[in-house]
Amino acid sequence: MHRIEPLSAAHDRETFSCGSPPLDLYLRQTAGQHARKGISRTFVLVNETAPTPRPVLGYFTLNLCQAHGEDLPRELARRLPRDVPALKLGRLAVARDRQGQGLGRLLLVAAMEKVVEVHASAGGIGLFVDAKDETARAWYQRFGFTPLPEQPLQLFLPLATIMEALGSTGSTG
Numbered sequence: 001m002h003r004i005e006p007l008s009a010a011h012d013r014e015t016f017s018c019g020s021p022p023l024d025l026y027l028r029q030t031a032g033q034h035a036r037k038g039i040s041r042t043f044v045l046v047n048e049t050a051p052t053p054r055p056v057l058g059y060f061t062l063n064l065c066q067a068h069g070e071d072l073p074r075e076l077a078r079r080l081p082r083d084v085p086a087l088k089l090g091r092l093a094v095a096r097d098r099q100g101q102g103l104g105r106l107l108l109v110a111a112m113e114k115v116v117e118v119h120a121s122a123g124g125i126g127l128f129v130d131a132k133d134e135t136a137r138a139w140y141q142r143f144g145f146t147p148l149p150e151q152p153l154q155l156f157l158p159l160a161t162i163m164e165a166l167g168s169t170g171s172t173g
C-alpha cells in the first residue's frame with residue numbers, strides 16, 4: 001500500500017534514481033535542508049509496509065512563490081493585481097523502475113491537494129512548474145497545465161482547475 005508523507009529520517013533517499021541526476025541529488029542532499037530552513041517542503045511516496053528506512057518510490061517538492069502579471073495567461077492576468085501569491089511544484093520524480101505505473105499521477109494529485117490546503121489558509125492563485133524538458137512538459141500538459149506565454153517550459157495550473165479536478169469546493173472569490 002502506498003503512502004505519501006513528509007521526507008524524514010525514516011526514508012532511504014540514497015538509492016533513489018529517476019534517470020535525472022539533478023533530481024536524484026536534490027533529494028539526497030538538499031531537500032531535507034530546505035525543509036528545515038522553510039524554503040520548501042518535500043513529500044515522498046513509499047510503500048508503507050517496507051521496513052525503515054523506507055525506499056523512496058517518488059517525491060515532489062512544493063514552495064511558495066510570487067507570480068507576476070506578465071507570467072500569467074493573459075485572460076487571467078487581466079483580473080488580478082500585478083503581483084500575486086502562488087505555489088510552485090519545484091520538483092517531481094518517480095524512481096526509474098516504477099515509472100509508467102501511475103505513481104507520477106498519484107504524486108501530482110497529492111501536490112494539488114496541498115495547494116488547496118494552503119489556499120484555504122493563506123491563498124494562492126494556482127500551481128506553477130518548470131518542466132525540465134519537452135517530455136516533462138507534455139506530461140504536465142496532460143493534466144491541464146498550460147505553458148506560459150513566451151516561456152514554453154514553464155507551466156501553470158489555475159486553482160479553479162485544481163479544485164475542479166479534485167472535486168473540491170472552496171471560496172475562490
Ligand SMILES: CC(C)(COP(=O)(O)OP(=O)(O)OC[C@H]1O[C@@H](n2cnc3c(N)ncnc32)[C@H](O)[C@@H]1OP(=O)(O)O)[C@@H](O)C(=O)NCCC(=O)NCCS
Binds near residue numbers: 093094133
Ligand atoms: C515524468 C514522470 C514524473 C512521470 O511519472 P510516471 O509515474 O512515469 O507517470 P504516470 O505513470 O503517473 O503517467 C500518468 C499518465 O501519463 C502518461 N504519460 C507518461 N509519460 C508521458 C509523456 N511523456 N507525455 C504524455 N503522457 C505521458 C502515462 O501513459 C499515463 O497515462 P494513463 O494514465 O492514461 O495511462 C517520471 O517519468 C519521471 O520521474 N521522469 C524523470 C524526472 C522528470 O522528468 N520529472 C519531471 C519534472 S520536470
